[in-house]
Amino acid sequence: MTHLGQRLSALIDEELDGAERDRALSHLARCESCRAEVSALRVLKRRMNALGETAADAELTGRLIGLAGLAGLGSMSGGPEARAPWPSASWPGLPGSDRMTAGSWHETGRPGWHVLGGSLAVLLAGLGTAAFLMGGEQQAPAPRITPAVDTYMLQNDLVNGVVPVAPAPHPGDKPAPHGP
Amino acid sequence: MTGRLLSPWRIASAAVVVGLLAAGAVTAGLAGSKAAPGGTGRAGQAARQRRPQVVQQGASARAGLRLMAEAAAACKTVAYYGVQVAIRWGRGGTSASVVQIWHRPGSTALAQAASTESGSPASALGTPQDAAGIIGLSPQLLSLMRTNYVISYSGAGTADDRPAQVVEVWRADGSLAARFWLDASTKLPLRRELFDSSARMTSEDAFISLHVGESRLAGMPPASARAWAGELRRGSLAALRSAGWPVPRALPGGLSLFSASRASTPAGTVVDLSYSDGLSVISLFLQRGQLPRSLAGWKPEEMQGRDVYASDSDDQSITWSAHGFVYTMIADAPDATVAAAVSRLPHDPDTDFWQRMERGFRRLASWANPFG
Numbered sequence: 001m002t003h004l005g006q007r008l009s010a011l012i013d014e015e016l017d018g019a020e021r022d023r024a025l026s027h028l029a030r031c032e033s034c035r036a037e038v039s040a041l042r043v044l045k046r047r048m049n050a051l052g053e054t055a056a057d058a059e060l061t062g063r064l065i066g067l068a069g070l071a072g073l074g075s076m077s078g079g080p081e082a083r084a085p086w087p088s089a090s091w092p093g094l095p096g097s098d099r100m101t102a103g104s105w106h107e108t109g110r111p112g113w114h115v116l117g118g119s120l121a122v123l124l125a126g127l128g129t130a131a132f133l134m135g136g137e138q139q140a141p142a143p144r145i146t147p148a149v150d151t152y153m154l155q156n157d158l159v160n161g162v163v164p165v166a167p168a169p170h171p172g173d174k175p176a177p178h179g180p
Numbered sequence: 181m182t183g184r185l186l187s188p189w190r191i192a193s194a195a196v197v198v199g200l201l202a203a204g205a206v207t208a209g210l211a212g213s214k215a216a217p218g219g220t221g222r223a224g225q226a227a228r229q230r231r232p233q234v235v236q237q238g239a240s241a242r243a244g245l246r247l248m249a250e251a252a253a254a255c256k257t258v259a260y261y262g263v264q265v266a267i268r269w270g271r272g273g274t275s276a277s278v279v280q281i282w283h284r285p286g287s288t289a290l291a292q293a294a295s296t297e298s299g300s301p302a303s304a305l306g307t308p309q310d311a312a313g314i315i316g317l318s319p320q321l322l323s324l325m326r327t328n329y330v331i332s333y334s335g336a337g338t339a340d341d342r343p344a345q346v347v348e349v350w351r352a353d354g355s356l357a358a359r360f361w362l363d364a365s366t367k368l369p370l371r372r373e374l375f376d377s378s379a380r381m382t383s384e385d386a387f388i389s390l391h392v393g394e395s396r397l398a399g400m401p402p403a404s405a406r407a408w409a410g411e412l413r414r415g416s417l418a419a420l421r422s423a424g425w426p427v428p429r430a431l432p433g434g435l436s437l438f439s440a441s442r443a444s445t446p447a448g449t450v451v452d453l454s455y456s457d458g459l460s461v462i463s464l465f466l467q468r469g470q471l472p473r474s475l476a477g478w479k480p481e482e483m484q485g486r487d488v489y490a491s492d493s494d495d496q497s498i499t500w501s502a503h504g505f506v507y508t509m510i511a512d513a514p515d516a517t518v519a520a521a522v523s524r525l526p527h528d529p530d531t532d533f534w535q536r537m538e539r540g541f542r543r544l545a546s547w548a549n550p551f552g
Binding site: 009148153155159160162 | 316472475506512
């Protein structure tokens with residue numbers, strides 16, 4: 001049985017027309033694995049939608065920034081109490097490197113940029129992977145066909161006015177097609 | 181039965197001829213010669229020449245047409261048994277085969293490829309089922325030839341030690357496309373050379389033995405098959421197109437659809453579309469479906485930027501799948517003609533990494549859109 005494959009996402013997006021949708025639903029009725037995949041994709045879509053709504057929540061954003069210690073970053077850029085939020089060792093020769101002492105990250109106990117950068121990296125990697133998977137060519141499910149080239153060559157010869165002598169039959173030869 | 185009709189000495193002679201011709205062709209290719217392979221003397225010189233743009237339409241053209249019409253009739257009415265050598269120069273190298281042919285008046289010629297031995301490493305011999313390269317002419321092909329080429333009588337010659345009349349076929353641009361040697365008495369085609377537009381010989385087919393009359397037909401073996409009975413006429417082809425089948429009316433190079441048929445197979449309906457310009461013939465087989473992920477007996481190949489599979493045993497057989505159809509092409513045509521036809525037919529678009537990512541991000545963005 002040929003599964004729906006990439007057409008699942010089109011089904012969830014309601015992009016299939018009547019006949020294609022009927023065929024897909026008919027397949028889903030029979031195929032447990034495709035049903036499971038549809039459920040998983042619907043959950044993913046719901047979460048993506050929820051993500052879009054959450055992104056607009058300024059209060060939550062503020063709380064997250066506060067947790068990540070970005071308030072300190074803001075003061076570093078403009079105030080005299082600036083302190084690097086990342087763990088660092090001394091950087092000889094660099095202005096202000098005397099203040100970037102080892103262990104400052106442990107002192108604060110807040111991951112700061114590491115958490116934010118890691119989260120962003122994971123998010124980007126996840127989005128990239130999802131985009132790559134979702135961006136595949138969507139092909140209609142079709143049977144796998146191996147061309148019966150011996151039969152085709154025979155027909156080609158016949159059309160060109162030549163009948164080959166019947167070769168000795170070999171086990172496993174494909175049967176010649178018969179006209180309707 | 182074969183042994184009675186084709187003596188071992190004859191097969192050995194044919195094998196030697198094939199081996200020598202193939203070795204000569206390889207030598208010519210290694211030398212980087214632009215000359216037509218195998219074209220010697222008058223034939224080779226003529227192939228390198230360009231006929232004036234304005235091809236003479238006088239007595240030679242009328243004589244050429246008359247002779248070719250007689251040849252097409254002779255292919256139907258003359259009884260004969262013979263042995264033909266067929267040599268091809270293609271992108272896959274040189275291939276050669278020896279074929280026995282029996283013909284009774286009013287029936288289709290019967291062909292059997294003879295197994296031969298050759299010391300030439302370039303000699304790829306035809307399979308027993310492969311009867312390609314038979315010199316055949318029909319009124320239908322002649323009509324297409326007249327549409328696409330200029331036919332002209334060239335003069336007297338010899339082929340297979342028989343007196344012959346030579347007819348040349350010219351393209352509109354003044355380049356030689358083919359040369360036929362017609363038997364002076366029966367008008368049967370004895371030899372045929374095909375050239376591409378660069379004056380390079382692409383194939384050479386010739387009788388190395390011919391017995392006219394019914395005397396050698398007593399042991400004629402039975403035919404193996406009949407052509408598909410489901411002939412498709414104009415209305416049926418229109419119905420197929422309406423149902424989404426890609427049925428081109430013509431292919432590049434002046435190849436017109438001249439025959440169409442359909443057959444039912446266990447794997448579904450197969451449509452056979454045959455195209456020709458009078459010299460080259462391309463059969464296109466269509467079937468709903470897609471190719472399997474691995475295809476035994478075929479090798480991946482790129483043809484004018486298109487990904488296709490070429491048969492391991494015959495570089496004139498090509499297959500690919502696109503838009504829910506499997507396309508299989510069996511060609512008796514120069515490489516350039518085949519490549520142009522392949523590129524004209526539908527193919528799935530090539531999607532590079534960034535195009536795929538862009539499409540994926542668009543889809544994800546549509547999902548994340550609360551108003552979507």
